[in-house]
Amino acid sequence: MNKIVIDSGFSQSRVALLEDEEMVEYYIESKSLKRLVGNVYKGRVKNVLPGMQAAFVDIGLERNAFLYVKDAIPRELLIDKKVDIKDIGIRDVVKNGQEIIVQVTKEPMDKKGARVTTHLSFPGRYLVLMSQVDYVGISRRIEDEDERKRLKEIVEEIKPEGMGIIIRTEAENKDRKDFEEDLKYLLRLWHKIEKEKNLGFPPKIFYKDLDLIHRTIRDLFTDDINELVVNDKDDYNMILDFLDLISPELKGRVKYFDPGINIFSYYGIEKKIREALSSKVWLKSGGYIVIDKTEALTIIDVNTGKYVGVNDLSKTIIKVNKEAAKEIAKQIRLRDIGGIIIIDFIDMIDKKAEQNVIKLLSRELSKDRVRTNIVGMTGLGLVEMTRKKVSNRISSILEKKCPYCGGLGMVLTPDTVINNLENELKRVSLHTNSEAVIVEVNLEVEKVLVNQRKDYLGELEKALNLRIFINGNSNIHSNHYKIKEMGRLSKIKEMLKGEK
Structure with missing residues (x-):
């Protein structure tokens, strides 16, 4: 289910x-x-870097966005067989000071700015509308050839001239009316941007992608x-x-x-979220995998752990590796690990068994909506693969570098602590007669709540019908909070008065 x-x-x-x-x-x-991915901006080119074949674009964020030459070349040139894009330099397509319409394709990560493209695309329920290209594509997950042919014929009939459309997986078995409604919505969006792109001065945002809940309904809530x-x-x-x-x-x-x-x-x-933040993941057999992140790549190591098998060592190793292959595919998807990934399976003497493990990994990875590519086995017997990196992984969203251990460990972000506290306050409101509470939090969390989140605190008090008094305490761990007192508002006010 x-x-x-x-x-x-x-x-x-x-x-x-x-x-x-x-x-x-x-x-x-x-x-x-x-999140920024999908947003469309009018930006200004700040710096063209021929040596990197890229340009920096000011779109109004803390750091300038990064535009690669391939993302700046008009799409019709990319698919023109007569043009060798290697002959096109970044200075041929953008100039310093130029106003440019771009769309974010990758979130800002670490110290890097967002990645952007001039090739705008807008996803709907069944279709993706693309500018600057006359093309019809179809999801590889729709495998039935008759169905692929039927869908392409329908879309080619309704496709606007000079524009491209990709048929999404959810389009399978849908009819022309569904596509027409979806396309009507996407064209309204496109025409709005076309109409407004010459208005105002950069940096300026033209379009914000849907929020998380709307995107979930559009992209994840399917017949499955x-x-x-x-x-x-x-x-x-x-x-x-x-x-x-x-x-x-x-x-x-x-x-x-x-x-x-x-x-x-x-x-x-x-x-399950706590488990997803752990570097060690146990397998049902007693073996385990260890997931370590470096700045350049992610390394996953497979170990037999407590599992020693019965008699045959080679069968023990194959069993653990197969179990690990399934778990690795699941963890990559769950943690949203992107970039270069190196997997160190336990060495197998049997080359056929080795290939079977890689095939199993490939089959499990096919369930992932994000594009992955198994490059193959390196000379050292390591599996090398890549996964498209679009956003920050779970650990970087929920945690930050720990100030108590010189950055060697991780702690929860203030947003995560505040969300945990919110759930606790909901329980207080629903299951007690308290009119007010005094909450002690780490000084950093207090700073966020009192200075940056005044509106949020007011909305929470109103929704829960509960006065919330926040006290910062340097002795409280940044992961934790403490409800120091709760009760009638008059009693809480007297208590706070006495503490002054």
């Missing part, structure tokens, strides 16, 4: 995709810090999902309204969950 669980809070939205009770994908978005559960009434109604537009037949699968219970704890997701 496949299920989507949505935890909608005041500070964060969290989404977990469960397949047979196992969490395989996890997404998180701060209400105050939205048996149930979607959400713990916020407003979001529940919004989801039903959105489904009216894109997939009315799925409305019956949406369930409203009692907000008085931590929805992620109820479904065992909080535990």
Whole structure:
């Protein structure tokens, strides 16, 4: 059974995709810090770097965005067989000071700015509309040749001249009317950007991609999902309204969950998130894998651990490696690991068994919506693969470098601590008669709540009908908080007065 669980809070939205009770994908978005991928900006070229075949573009973010020459060359030249793009330099397509319309394709990561492209594309439920190219593509996951032919014929009939369309996996078995409605919405969006692109001065944002919950409904909530559960009434109604537009037949699968219970704890997701932050993952056999991240790549090491088999060492090794292959594919998807990945399976003497393990890994990775590529086995017997990197992995969103250990370990971000505190305060509001609480938090969390999140704190107090007094305490670990006192408002005020 496949299920989507949505935890909608005041500070964060969290989404977990469960397949047979196992969490395989996890997404998180701060209400105050939205994701940038998909957004369209009018920017200004600040610096052209011929040596790197790239340019820096000011789109109004903290760091300038990065535009590679391939992402700046008009799409029609990219597919023109007569033109060798190696002969085209970055100075041939952009100039210093030039105004340019770009779309974010990769979030800012570490100390790097966002990556952008001039090749705009807009995903709908069934189709992706592309500018600057006259082309019809189709998802590789639609394998039936007759169905591929049928879909292409329909889309080629309705495709606007001079534009490109990619047919998404969800389009399988849908009819022309579904595609026409989807295309109508995407064209309205495109014409709005075309109309406004000459207005105003850069940097300026023209289009923001959908928020996490809307993207979840558009991209994840398909016929394969048996149930979607959400713990916020407003979001529940919004989801039903959105489904009216894109997939009315799925409305019956949406369930409203009692907000008085931590929805992620109820479904065992909080535990799974903690496991996803651990570097060591145990296998059912007693073996384990270790996942380590360096600046350039991710290394995954497979070990037999407690599993010693019975008699045949080679069979023991093959069993652990096969189990590890399945778990590695799951962890890569769950943790959203991107870039270069090196896997050190336990050495196998049997080359046929070695190939079978790699085939198993490839088959498990095919379930991933993000593009992966197994390059092959290196001379040292290591499996080398790549996975498209679009956003930050889970660990970098939920954790930050620990100030207590010189950056060798990780602690929770203030956003994560605030979200945990919010769930605790909901329980206080629902299960006690308290009118007010005094909460002690780490000084950094206090700074975020009092200085940067005044509106959030006010909204939370109003929603819970609970006065919340925040006290910073340098002795409280940055991961923790403490409800020091709760009760009648008059009593809490007297207590605070006495402490001054």
